[in-house]
Amino acid sequence: MIDNSELPIGFTMELAQHSDIMIQFAGLSKEDQNRIINGAREIDSRDEMRSYVESMFHEPKTSFF
Template sequence: MRNEDIPIGFTMELAQHENALSAFSSLTNEQQRQVIDEAKNMKTRQEMRNYVENQFK
């Protein structure tokens, strides 16, 4: 997956949530792609924060 395919807000939220970053890194490429595709639907910073926090509880 290319870096430009990953929403910047998603990357920033992962950087702020170490447990989420670790969990995301352990996913398969296909699982990561699915998470990123869903993240692309987030329209606000708060939506992205909630998405990341809830995705990797």
């Protein structure tokens, strides 16, 4: 699946709370996963990370891809 050493801890924790999103994320290409992970590295607060993860697949793909 995904090497957790590459993921920001807050991102990992939020994915764990949203198994449906985690499954969708795992199905992305490595390139698309890296774009999302890089975006997660820019987030400083728990609330922002929650919003980021929850919106990953609810906004138009152009937001993340």
